Amino acid sequence: MTAALPHRADVAVIGAGVMGLAIAYHLAARGRQRIVVLDAHYLAWGASGRNGGGVRQQWSTEMNVRLMQESIEICAHFAEEMGINVWMRRGGYLFLARTKAAAERLEKNVTLQNRCDLPTRMISLDEARALVPELETEPGPGGAVGFVAACYNPTDAIVFPWPFLWGYAQAAERRGVTIETGAPVTAIDRRGDDFVLTTPAGTLTAGRVICAAGAWSPRVARLCGGTLPDRPVRHEILSTEPLKPFLKPMVSLIESGLYVSQSLRGELVGGVSMPEESNAAGEVRLGSRLEFLTTMARGLVALMPRLGHVKVVRQWAGPYDVSPDGNPIVGPLPGLPGFYVACGFGGHGFMMAPVVARHYAAYLDGEPPHPFFTAWRADRFGPGGAAPPAADREEMIIG
């Protein structure tokens, strides 16, 4: 990351988050050269460094279930292949539902997931308590919520997100990729078929540009007259002091969007849905709010009353990059030949990146596109970003 910025690249990736780094790595691993990754900040500054590290296969659409089955296998071999510890722990994901409607959704999902050979099961509340004895599953005077249904997949996992960035970055640099951090792209101009990218580190001329800037992608696309309909939504998260290992699965509540897991370092890490703020200008907000802290604390203590004396040490925020229909936006951006996007992953870009990036690099390398390039193509949105009725809308977006 100290090499001088080259003047010329075949592919310039904007955004050194997990998606951009992994695309660059896989292109280089295919023998492609002259690849440059640019980032405005340092590695792990953005959403790739701010997420909860959940890697799950329990989704409501077949596309996401199957992609995540592939992604979690990449994660499981990442440490070995890339030579870096990613602190992966396969304790499963336990979903809990309070209402009959949510329970029916879980049942429908389980049927789909079983069809994809995933061992998810609806489990009784007794079984849920056996998995997590600290759970309060009955309604109680202290505001404790009662649950009506639960499902569990033992093969879901949590990881420590940051080493994925270092692992992809190291491996990409070893294969000749230039990664320039602290280099915000301030202008993108067209020169013939090329793009000329202006940064404080110098000017880069590139044949193809891949925008993998997450919630900052609309801003990047605007630099060269492109329009993207995704919007940033602030999500917050907290970490507690480290505790003795006690919590096996990631626990997530369908209705409130609360999720909590215990990392291999022993900390509890989790978040909860907050009412979406008005944000007409689409600015990315990274400030922390007391309202989140108290909402999350109430939810956690109601869920596991024994946690009342556990101390919160840190809270922070990151942006979900949300598209109008909730599905990602990938492939060429209409009207801008040579400009590609990988954004709109709605809070699950981190866990999807290992698999999406691998297929993305194959596509850029001339192979037939994976079906997600059709399902998630950028030109499905009408003028002004209006979304068509989503035939296959993902319902399991949590947090």
Add this chain to the structure above:
Amino acid sequence: MSRKVILCRCEDVTLADVQHAVKLGRTELEEVKRYTGFGTGPCQGKECLREVACAVAEASGTEPAALAPFTARPPLVPTELGVLAAAGKARVKVRP
């Protein structure tokens, strides 16, 4: 005598860990925090930020004053979930 020098007592981060991070090009305190984990324990850097900053400055050949501290995150001190849960329910009136 052991030459191991611990700079961050919460997370057992040593002087050698910090020097290694700098050697890999991680010269901002934010990056060193993420790479070594210093400042992410119960003290949140209140005990070790200065020591690590001095070590980073020395290893990277810059002045400690040229280094920006990492972003301070709430809460100010580790706070029990039960206290925060109760705080969320209280209606606090502030006199003008």
